[in-house]
Amino acid sequence: MTQGVTLSETADPIGIAGPAAVRLEGATLSFGERTLWDDLDLEVAPGEFIAVLGPNGSGKTSLMRILLGQLGLSSGTAAIAGSPARLGNPAIGYIPQQKTIDAGVQLRGVDLVGLGVDGHRWGLGWRGRAERKRKVAAAIADVGAERFAGAALETMSGGEQQRLRVAQALVGDPKVLLCDEPLLSLDLANQRLVAELIDRRRRTHDTAVLFVTHEINPILPLVDRVLYLFDGKFRIGSPDEVMTSEVLSELYRTQVDVLRVRGRLVVVGTGDTMDALGAAGAQHCAPNEVRA
The missing domain is CATH 3.40.50.300 (P-loop containing nucleotide triphosphate hydrolases)
Known part of the structure; x- marks a missing residue:
C-alpha cells in the first residue's frame, strides 16, 4: 500500500x-x-x-x-x-449486536434460528417442514448450541443468545x-x-x-x-499497514501512538481524539503515559 x-x-x-x-x-x-x-x-x-x-x-x-x-x-x-x-x-447472513430480550417474549432459540429459513429476516427460505428442520438443526449444531436451543431466549445468557444469532445467519448458507x-x-x-x-x-x-x-x-x-x-x-490494508502511528495520526490530524503489547494493539493519545479512537480500542492517557 x-x-x-x-x-x-x-x-x-x-x-x-x-x-x-x-x-x-x-x-x-x-x-x-x-x-x-x-x-x-x-x-x-x-x-x-x-x-x-x-x-x-x-x-x-x-x-x-x-x-x-x-x-x-x-x-x-x-x-x-x-x-x-x-x-x-x-x-447474505447478518449478525447484529447482542440485544436484550424482553421478559415474556415467547421465542425459543430454535425459533430464532428458524426465522433465517422462513425469510422473516434475511433470505427467501425453503419449502418443506422436513428440510426446514434439517437446516435449523445443522445450523444449531455448527455453533454448538444443541443443549440450550430449545429453551426460551429470555432465560439464556448473552453469549448463548449470540451463538444462536450466528446460527440464524448461517442457516441460509x-x-x-x-x-x-x-x-x-x-x-x-x-x-x-x-x-x-x-x-x-x-x-x-x-x-x-x-x-x-x-x-x-x-x-x-x-x-x-x-x-x-x-x-x-x-x-x-492489513492491520500492520493501517493500524500504525503514522496512518492514524494522519487521519486524526494529531499525534496518535500505536503500540503492540503482548499481541494486543494499544492506541495512545489525549483529549477528544481518544473519544473518537475508542473504535480502535484506544487508551485515554495523560501526555507521555502509556497503559496496556
Missing part, C-alpha cells in the same frame, strides 16, 4: 479473479452536505475477513445497511456475489456474513467463542466476512485486512 497519498484516494490493492464476494466501486455516501465516505473502492474475496473500524458516525453501520439493500449510495455501486445489493438477498458489532456487551470468553465460530465458518465454507467493531483486539489474529473510516476519508 502506498503511504503518503491522500487517504480518500487510497485504492483497494487486492485483485480478484471472478465475482468478488463484495464489491464497492466509486461508492460515496452523503447526507446533505456531510460526506461519510467518498469514492470508496473495495473488493472482498471469498473467505476474506475484513474488520471495519472507525469512530461513531463514520458510516460503519451505514455500510452494512447499503450491502443489505436498506440504504442507497449517493453515487457508485455495491454488489454481493456479482449482483447488485438488494433487500432479502439470500447470499450465505456467501457473505455481515457482522455489526456482534461482540458488544459480551464478556471476553464469549467474545472469543463468537469470533471463532465466525472465523471457522469462513475457513470451512469460503464465506467472506465484514466485521464492524469498536475493538479490534478480540479479532486481530483473524483479520486479513482493515477498512478504517474517518471524517469522509478511508484507509484499506
Whole structure:
C-alpha cells in the first residue's frame, strides 16, 4: 500500500479473479452536505475477513445497511456475489449486536434460528417442514448450541443468545456474513467463542466476512485486512499497514501512538481524539503515559 497519498484516494490493492464476494466501486455516501465516505473502492474475496473500524458516525453501520439493500449510495455501486445489493438477498447472513430480550417474549432459540429459513429476516427460505428442520438443526449444531436451543431466549445468557444469532445467519448458507458489532456487551470468553465460530465458518465454507467493531483486539489474529473510516476519508490494508502511528495520526490530524503489547494493539493519545479512537480500542492517557 502506498503511504503518503491522500487517504480518500487510497485504492483497494487486492485483485480478484471472478465475482468478488463484495464489491464497492466509486461508492460515496452523503447526507446533505456531510460526506461519510467518498469514492470508496473495495473488493472482498471469498473467505476474506475484513474488520471495519472507525469512530461513531463514520458510516460503519451505514455500510452494512447499503450491502443489505436498506440504504442507497449517493453515487457508485455495491454488489454481493456479482449482483447488485438488494433487500432479502439470500447470499447474505447478518449478525447484529447482542440485544436484550424482553421478559415474556415467547421465542425459543430454535425459533430464532428458524426465522433465517422462513425469510422473516434475511433470505427467501425453503419449502418443506422436513428440510426446514434439517437446516435449523445443522445450523444449531455448527455453533454448538444443541443443549440450550430449545429453551426460551429470555432465560439464556448473552453469549448463548449470540451463538444462536450466528446460527440464524448461517442457516441460509450465505456467501457473505455481515457482522455489526456482534461482540458488544459480551464478556471476553464469549467474545472469543463468537469470533471463532465466525472465523471457522469462513475457513470451512469460503464465506467472506465484514466485521464492524469498536475493538479490534478480540479479532486481530483473524483479520486479513482493515477498512478504517474517518471524517469522509478511508484507509484499506492489513492491520500492520493501517493500524500504525503514522496512518492514524494522519487521519486524526494529531499525534496518535500505536503500540503492540503482548499481541494486543494499544492506541495512545489525549483529549477528544481518544473519544473518537475508542473504535480502535484506544487508551485515554495523560501526555507521555502509556497503559496496556
